[in-house]
Structure formats: structure tokens, C-alpha cells
Amino acid sequence: MQPVPEAYESIDDFFARYTRYLSEGDFEGLANIYNYPALAVTALGCQAITEPQQTRDFFKQGREFYLSHGIHGVRARDIVTEIEVPGIWVGHLKLVNFDQSGAEVGEERNAYQVVTLPDGSRRIAVTTPLDAYNPDQKSGVKLE
Numbered sequence: 471m472q473p474v475p476e477a478y479e480s481i482d483d484f485f486a487r488y489t490r491y492l493s494e495g496d497f498e499g500l501a502n503i504y505n506y507p508a509l510a511v512t513a514l515g516c517q518a519i520t521e522p523q524q525t526r527d528f529f530k531q532g533r534e535f536y537l538s539h540g541i542h543g544v545r546a547r548d549i550v551t552e553i554e555v556p557g558i559w560v561g562h563l564k565l566v567n568f569d570q571s572g573a574e575v576g577e578e579r580n581a582y583q584v585v586t587l588p589d590g591s592r593r594i595a596v597t598t599p600l601d602a603y604n605p606d607q608k609s610g611v612k613l614e
Contacts, residue, residue: 474556478590481559485546488594489565493543495533497526505585505593512599536567541575543568559584559592562600 479487491499501522508519519525536542549563562581569575583596 472588475586475588475590476556477586477592479592481551481554481561481584481592482546482549484584484592485549485563489544489546492529492565497529500529501525503594505587505595508594509596510598511596540569541567542570543572557586
């Protein structure tokens with residue numbers, strides 16, 4: 471059995487990179503930050519994400535929604551590690567949304583399971599929105 475590799479970036483740096491990709495609309499970066507197959511778990515069910523194109527398409531659609539609601543950026547806050555063992559991080563955080571001027575306009579709470587690959591890079595294996603589902607809102611985002 472091979473030893474589990476050590477991640478080359480902290481979980482804070484990982485989510486800073488993730489939210490930078492979200493803010494910039496870097497769909498290739500987002501596709502590369504997920505482990506395949508990945509799993510999206512919501513109150514409505516589970517969706518296996520088996521290929522990067524599914525990720526690109528999802529985030530392209532989401533970006534259109536967010537921009538139409540005046541959201542131009544996102545940052546991770548209040549990152550909580552539930553457990554971290556070699557190769558796996560499990561926790562939750564807030565994704566704080568910002569308008570074009572940098573003012574906060576809402577937030578989302580998500581849970582993640584992040585794995586470390588043999589090269590030391592981290593990838594999202596499971597994502598779960600923690601806010602109550604509202605069919606008028608994409609991904610449970612709370613707009614103020």
C-alpha cells in the first residue's frame with residue numbers, strides 16, 4: 471500500500487482558489503478542482519458528476535444567474551474543519567457573495583468533502599448546500 475500524499479496547499483488556500491475561479495468565471499479551473507466522479511448532494515437528491523463538461527455547464531449556468539442578480543464575486547469565510555485525516559478533509563463554510571462595488575449581497579452555506587490526489591493537489595469529491603431549498607433561488611443562495 472502506498473502512503474497517502476500530503477496536500478501542497480492549506481484548505482484555506484484551496485477555497486481561496488476555488489472562490490477566485492467562481493468570481494472570475496474560470497470554468498476550466500472549476501472543472502479541474504473537482505474529483506471525478508464527484509457527488510452533489512441536495513435535499514432533492516444526489517447527482518453524480520462524471521465528467522468535467524458537466525461542471526463547466528453547471529457553473530456557466532450559475533454564473534449567468536448570479537450576474538443577473540448583481541453578484542460579481544464570492545469569498546469563503548468561516549471555514550470549519552469537521553475532520554481531517556491524511557488524504558481527506560471534511561467540513562463546511564460560508565460563501566459570501568459581493569456586488570460589483572464589493573458590498574456583501576448574500577451568502578450560502580455549503581459542506582464539502584475534499585480529497586488529496588497522489589500529486590498532492592486537493593479536489594472536491596462531495597458538495598452539499600446547507601441552506602434550505604427555495605425553488606426561486608439557485609443553489610439556496612440568499613439574496614438580500
